[in-house]
Amino acid sequence: MRISILGLEDERFKRPLTLIANLFFEESQLVMSVDEAADLQIKFVLQADEAAISVAAELLDQNEAVCVSDYQKEMQPFESEKERFKQIKNAVSHAYLTVLQDFTGITQKWGILTGVRPTKLLHKKIQEGIPLETAHQELKDDYLITDEKIELMQQIIDRQLTVVPDLYSLEREVSIYIGIPFCPTKCAYCTFPAYAINGRQGSVDSFLGGLHYEMRKIGAWLKEKGIKITTVYYGGGTPTSITAEEMDMLYEEMYASFPDVSEIREITVEAGRPDTISPEKLAVLKKWNIDRISINPQSYTQETLKAIGRHHTVEETIDKYHLARSAGMNNINMDLIIGLPGEGVAEFTHSLAETEKLMPESLTVHTLSFKRASEMTKNRDKYKVADRFEVEQMMNLAQDWTASHGYVPYYLYRQKNILGNLENVGYSMPNQESIYNIMIMEEQQTIIGLGCGASSKFIDPVSGKITHFANPKDPKSYNDSFEAYTDEKIKILEELFSEKGSPA
Numbered sequence: 001m002r003i004s005i006l007g008l009e010d011e012r013f014k015r016p017l018t019l020i021a022n023l024f025f026e027e028s029q030l031v032m033s034v035d036e037a038a039d040l041q042i043k044f045v046l047q048a049d050e051a052a053i054s055v056a057a058e059l060l061d062q063n064e065a066v067c068v069s070d071y072q073k074e075m076q077p078f079e080s081e082k083e084r085f086k087q088i089k090n091a092v093s094h095a096y097l098t099v100l101q102d103f104t105g106i107t108q109k110w111g112i113l114t115g116v117r118p119t120k121l122l123h124k125k126i127q128e129g130i131p132l133e134t135a136h137q138e139l140k141d142d143y144l145i146t147d148e149k150i151e152l153m154q155q156i157i158d159r160q161l162t163v164v165p166d167l168y169s170l171e172r173e174v175s176i177y178i179g180i181p182f183c184p185t186k187c188a189y190c191t192f193p194a195y196a197i198n199g200r201q202g203s204v205d206s207f208l209g210g211l212h213y214e215m216r217k218i219g220a221w222l223k224e225k226g227i228k229i230t231t232v233y234y235g236g237g238t239p240t241s242i243t244a245e246e247m248d249m250l251y252e253e254m255y256a257s258f259p260d261v262s263e264i265r266e267i268t269v270e271a272g273r274p275d276t277i278s279p280e281k282l283a284v285l286k287k288w289n290i291d292r293i294s295i296n297p298q299s300y301t302q303e304t305l306k307a308i309g310r311h312h313t314v315e316e317t318i319d320k321y322h323l324a325r326s327a328g329m330n331n332i333n334m335d336l337i338i339g340l341p342g343e344g345v346a347e348f349t350h351s352l353a354e355t356e357k358l359m360p361e362s363l364t365v366h367t368l369s370f371k372r373a374s375e376m377t378k379n380r381d382k383y384k385v386a387d388r389f390e391v392e393q394m395m396n397l398a399q400d401w402t403a404s405h406g407y408v409p410y411y412l413y414r415q416k417n418i419l420g421n422l423e424n425v426g427y428s429m430p431n432q433e434s435i436y437n438i439m440i441m442e443e444q445q446t447i448i449g450l451g452c453g454a455s456s457k458f459i460d461p462v463s464g465k466i467t468h469f470a471n472p473k474d475p476k477s478y479n480d481s482f483e484a485y486t487d488e489k490i491k492i493l494e495e496l497f498s499e500k501g502s503p504a
């Protein structure tokens, strides 16, 4: 869909308006001028001064206005040009979304929001002391979010504050993410740093050498500064792709290097691929008191697993789940994905029925997203996926099923190019929620990433400003440079947790 945008000279509008157009049409292309070849033309009249913003939008068909929208908003005090533009951009988006909704007949339940973390917006309002009713009304008026989604956000936030009552005051602790970039094989939809492990023992050995080094250095720094760790999460890749002995040494390192490991609120190890789980590895997890793991079926339909390149069987998932249970794992998460190729309501209903037989402590329901770098996106024509209405139906099924089986939603995030413009939701039995997931979504504290492809997110304990820092994605570059990356992280941490940030 080619859309010609008239009346907005500032190029900064192009990206947000393209993202919104993509909610309605596949691969929209925006031209910020008159364009003969355009399928749609939208004309704006924008006025903004110190006091107010006013936007009029007209969607034209053959030069006739077929949908119109007028939106006025008071200008809020701002400290920078960036903040001022954000208000104008939101007002323009408001008018733009309204005409596109009218024109297509599609209501976007998340309104103008295209970001990853909608709940953060509500948290912020709560932290600012805005009464809930007012906060909800603002979300509705300013962002056009529907009541259904506002209710979901509130439900999630209530749960998060029950599980982590001190969520708003954990900025002087940190969480740790450890990235292990290996998997038995690479799945078709995957864009994580994940390398097929077979035949790479040399590379695994040197990678683990680097990771141990990072853990020692960062651990020593945390101990020296007296900074506590809230949660640790081993992800990747599949952290259980390495051998039981390698896992054992890694956790031994964690206990030796990190401060007060027994006081860490939660340690999770992704054991996503059932084909990596063995009695020996489960015994190692148990030995080090790690009992929150994730075993991810994604689907209980064998043909689907084959189509997406997950070389394991449905039976194997079920068997490994029982094995993990009998080995004493008492907090198991399972992931399902809505909208995998060839799957519709029937297959998803089957997945839920199978989940019912297992009843894991938590269930994360993802909606398939076409990430740019994945094999699936590169060969999109090969994969037949459900349309937005069926995806929504499956999402509703997940919502009803979890509610009627005692699960509560406790975190959510959205992605670009997600089917049906929906969301990923983590459901859990009450008090079995993953605290790390809450930390990563709500961005209330620094998360230090160690290992391959691990991103660190540094959050200034005073200003809340976020700085991203990523370790190299491939093992070779990591092995060549982990020392420099560790030094760099310590430098950033020094600045953040220095005098200005030290506890009063």
Ligand code: SF4
Pocket: 182, 183, 185, 186, 187, 189, 190, 191, 192, 193, 194, 236, 237, 238, 272, 273
């Ligand atoms: S198991 Fe997970 S990390 Fe590994 S290739 Fe598949 S999706 Fe990627």
